[in-house]
Each structure stands twice: as C-alpha cells, then as structure tokens.
Amino acid sequence: MSTLTKKAAPVQPSLNAEPGLLQQPKAVWAVFFACIIAFMGLGLVDPILPAIAEQLDASQSEVTLLFTSYNAVMAIAMLVTGAISSRIGIKWTLLCGIVIIAIFSALGGASNGIWALVGLRGGWGLGNALFVATALAAIVSLSNSGTAKAIILYEAAIGLGISVGPLLGGWLGAMSWRGPFLGVACLMVIAFLGLTILMPKATDTGKVAKPKTSLADPFRALKHRSLLVFGIAAALYNFGFFTxxxxxxxxxxxxxxxxxxxxxxxxxxxxxxxxFMAPKLQARFGAIKSMCAMLFLFAVLLICMGVWTSTQWVVITSVILAGAVLGNNNTLITTAVMNAAPVERSTASAAYSFLRFIGGAIAPYTAGRLAEIFNPQVPFIVGAFFVLVSVVFIWGNKKHLNHVDHAGH
Structure with a gap:
C-alpha cells in the first residue's frame, strides 16, 4: 500500500508542472490572437506615413504627431486601466478597448485633414491603453505555465502583430492611405467576436473578491525604486524606439x-x-546585463543610421537588425517589471507603461522637428543618446534591480 502511495504521489505534481508555453487555456489564446490584431494596428500605419504627408499636405513633424497623440493619450490612460478593470472585469475592459480602437480607426479612415487624424489617433490610444495593459495582466493571470512563459507568449503576440501589420499596411496603403485605418477597424471587429466567444465569463469572477484598484495605486507603485528605474529607463529607450x-x-x-x-x-x-533568444540571454547572463547589452547595440544601430542616413541599404539593414535587439529587450524588461515590486501585476504594468509611453509621446514629434531645423541625421543621433543614457541609468541602479532574476516565475 505504501509502495502504491509512493508511486502515485509524484504523479499530481508532475501533471501540474507539465503545461508548457503552447499548452494554454482557450481564454489565453483568445487574448493572444486579439493582441496580434491590436498590435497589427501599430505596424499598419507605418508604411503610409510619407503618403499621408504628401496627400494631406502635411509636414513630416505634423505626421509624426500621429504617434505623439497616440502615445500621450495612452500614457495618461494607463493610469486608469487598473481602476476600470477592477470594477468591470478583465473581459469587459478588453472588449471596451477593442470597440474604442475600432471606432476611432474607422473615423480616422474617413477624415480629411491631418489635425483631425491626429486627434482621432489620440482616441485610438485610449482604446489601446485599455486593451494593452489588461491583456498583459490577463495572459499572466490566466496562463497555467508561469509568469515568464506567459510574458514570452504576450511578446510573441506583439511581435507577430507588428511584423504582419506593415505588410498588410503596405498593401492596403498602396491603394489609399485610408485603407490601413479602415483595415484596423475591420480587424478589431474580428478580435471582438473572438474574445466574446472564446473568453469565458469565469475570468471575471475574481473581480468581486479582490479590492478595487484606485487611481493612486500606480503612483504608489512607483515608490518602489526598481519599478521607477525600469519605467524611466523605458521612457529613455522608447525615445530611440519611436524615433x-x-x-x-x-x-x-x-x-x-x-x-x-x-x-x-x-x-x-x-x-x-x-x-526564443531573450529567455536564453536572461538564463545565461541575467536580465540586467542582457538588457544593457541589447540597448547598447540598439544605440549603435541608431548611430549608424545617423551617420549614413543618405545610404539607403545602411538605414534599411539597421532598421531590420534593430528588431532583433528590441525583441530581446522588450521581453527582458517586461519580465523584469512583472517581478520588480510586490504590487498587483496590472498595477505594475500600468505604472511602468505610463512612464514608458511618455518617452514614446515626446520622441516622434521631436524627431520630425529636429530634422526640419537641422538635418535628417540629427534625430537618430539624439535617439541614440537617449538610449545610451538609459543604459547608464540602469547600470547605475543595478543594486536595486538584481532581485528580478531571482523572483518567482
């Protein structure tokens, strides 16, 4: 009898430890596919920026405001996502975000002036804030394979969305600059249907038992030095990213x-x-060293773009290679943020994203203006400078951050 008990005992733990990255509940996959579609929206717009400038008779700096308004509204809205989701639940917060994105992207496709388009992109940013902050928290909480693998899944959805988006945007944009905006609206309808059908109501049952998140919680979370450092560092490196x-x-x-x-x-x-690469880097060298190395390489690529701006193949190659270092860094820093401070993951994500998107709001317009005032090389050099400052800032606060490599997954 004792032998049978001994043999049976290990079975249950092994079953609990069994789920891997791809063995997820339906709710996780519903959010995953909705994330792909949501982030396709970011990449869809990129190939049509010059076309918008030409057809709406706008300057480069005016067109870059499409990113500035989007990120500025997104940064501020991040502060209320936790308060909203703790009251109406994860599922309804995600659905509200999708509806807002669909409405404002459709209105953007019907607009006739650059300033109307800039304003409507701000509304799009509000919807994206509700969706993005909640989606990360949803995947992490619903996943059965641990925080680290859940974040990898989330970053994979972002990568897939961002990679497919420009291809679709280029195809639709070749017909009309309005195409990608209207395309996003259609894709959001698909995402809405997918989440409505596949995400069970059970995911929201915890919202009554949990204390409701207040508007002050993200600011309280930033009192934790580690979370504040990651947020400021992300604001600095996002200056280069959005440049x-x-x-x-x-x-x-x-x-x-x-x-x-x-x-x-x-x-x-x-x-x-x-x-595939970021988890290996973290396991071998640790999150902080790997993060600093990736950001340094990103700064080098931006410097190359700044020095050889008029050499087309250098700029194209640098942009493509930047995807590799940014993919590594995004997973490294997102994983670190989730383990940085003893606060709710949704609150940590909101606080970090607030700071992160401030950098993303300032950079695009600044880049456009620097090019107009000086020359096309300056934006990339300035972007590289801010990325290098983020490396120095992270390394200078290393003693406050090392614990993220030993936090539970």
Whole structure:
C-alpha cells in the first residue's frame, strides 16, 4: 500500500508542472490572437506615413504627431486601466478597448485633414491603453505555465502583430492611405467576436473578491525604486524606439510596399528573439546585463543610421537588425517589471507603461522637428543618446534591480 502511495504521489505534481508555453487555456489564446490584431494596428500605419504627408499636405513633424497623440493619450490612460478593470472585469475592459480602437480607426479612415487624424489617433490610444495593459495582466493571470512563459507568449503576440501589420499596411496603403485605418477597424471587429466567444465569463469572477484598484495605486507603485528605474529607463529607450518607428520611413526612400517589407523583417526578428533568444540571454547572463547589452547595440544601430542616413541599404539593414535587439529587450524588461515590486501585476504594468509611453509621446514629434531645423541625421543621433543614457541609468541602479532574476516565475 505504501509502495502504491509512493508511486502515485509524484504523479499530481508532475501533471501540474507539465503545461508548457503552447499548452494554454482557450481564454489565453483568445487574448493572444486579439493582441496580434491590436498590435497589427501599430505596424499598419507605418508604411503610409510619407503618403499621408504628401496627400494631406502635411509636414513630416505634423505626421509624426500621429504617434505623439497616440502615445500621450495612452500614457495618461494607463493610469486608469487598473481602476476600470477592477470594477468591470478583465473581459469587459478588453472588449471596451477593442470597440474604442475600432471606432476611432474607422473615423480616422474617413477624415480629411491631418489635425483631425491626429486627434482621432489620440482616441485610438485610449482604446489601446485599455486593451494593452489588461491583456498583459490577463495572459499572466490566466496562463497555467508561469509568469515568464506567459510574458514570452504576450511578446510573441506583439511581435507577430507588428511584423504582419506593415505588410498588410503596405498593401492596403498602396491603394489609399485610408485603407490601413479602415483595415484596423475591420480587424478589431474580428478580435471582438473572438474574445466574446472564446473568453469565458469565469475570468471575471475574481473581480468581486479582490479590492478595487484606485487611481493612486500606480503612483504608489512607483515608490518602489526598481519599478521607477525600469519605467524611466523605458521612457529613455522608447525615445530611440519611436524615433526609428516614426521617422525612419521618411529617409528610406521607399514606397508603401517597400516600407511594408522592411518593417516586416523588423517585426519577424522582433518576434523570434522575444520568444526564443531573450529567455536564453536572461538564463545565461541575467536580465540586467542582457538588457544593457541589447540597448547598447540598439544605440549603435541608431548611430549608424545617423551617420549614413543618405545610404539607403545602411538605414534599411539597421532598421531590420534593430528588431532583433528590441525583441530581446522588450521581453527582458517586461519580465523584469512583472517581478520588480510586490504590487498587483496590472498595477505594475500600468505604472511602468505610463512612464514608458511618455518617452514614446515626446520622441516622434521631436524627431520630425529636429530634422526640419537641422538635418535628417540629427534625430537618430539624439535617439541614440537617449538610449545610451538609459543604459547608464540602469547600470547605475543595478543594486536595486538584481532581485528580478531571482523572483518567482
């Protein structure tokens, strides 16, 4: 009898430990596919930035405001996502975000002026804030394979969305710059249906038992030095990230299809490294060392783009290679943030994202203005400077961050 008991005992733990990255509940896959579609929206717009400038008679800096308004509203809205989701539940927060994105992207496709488009992109940012912050928390909480693997899954969805988006955007944008905006609206309808059908109501049952999140919680979370450091570092490196995303299309000298293929390559490398390479780097060298190395390489690529701005193949190659270092860094820093402080994951995500998207809001317009005032090289050099500052900042606060490698997964 004791022998049977001994043999039977290990079976249950092994079953609990069994689920891998791909063995997830339906609810996780519903959010995963909705994430792909949501992040396709970001990449869809990229190949049409020069076309929008030309057809709406707008300057480069005015067109970059499409990213600035989007990220600025997203940053502020991140502060209320926790309060909203703790009251109406994960599922309804995700669905509300999707509906808002669909409405504002459709209105954007019907607009006739750059300033109307900039304002409508801000509304799109509100919807994305509700969706993105909640989606990360949803995948982490619903996953049965641990925090680290759940975050890899989330980053994979981002990578897939960002990589496929430009290709679709280039194809639709070649017909009309309005195509990608209307395309996003249609894709959001598909995401809405998918979540409505596949995500069970049971995912929201915990919302009554849990204390409701207040608007002050993200600010309280930033009192934790580690979370504050990661947030400020992300704001700094996002300056380089969105300089590349919002301004590089103007210097490559490519039409919509060509830009779509360049950012497809960028997104594919981002997806592959975020899933397969980042966990290996973290396991071997630790999150902080790996993060600093990736950010340093990103700064080098931006410097190359700044020095050889007029050499098309250098800019294109640098953009594509940047996908690899950014894919690694995104997974490394997102995993670190989830383990940085003893606060709710949704609150940590909101606090971190608030700071992160402030950098993303300032960078695009700044890049456009620097190019107009000086020359097309300056935005990339300035972007590289901010990324290097983020490396110094992370390394200078290393003693407050080392614990993230030993936190539970």
């Amino acid at each position: 590349l995303l919002a301004y590089a299309p103007f210097v490559m000298g490519l039409k919509e299809h060509g830009l779509g293929f360049v950012f497809l390559g960028w997104g594919i490398l981002l997806a592959i490294t975020s899933v």
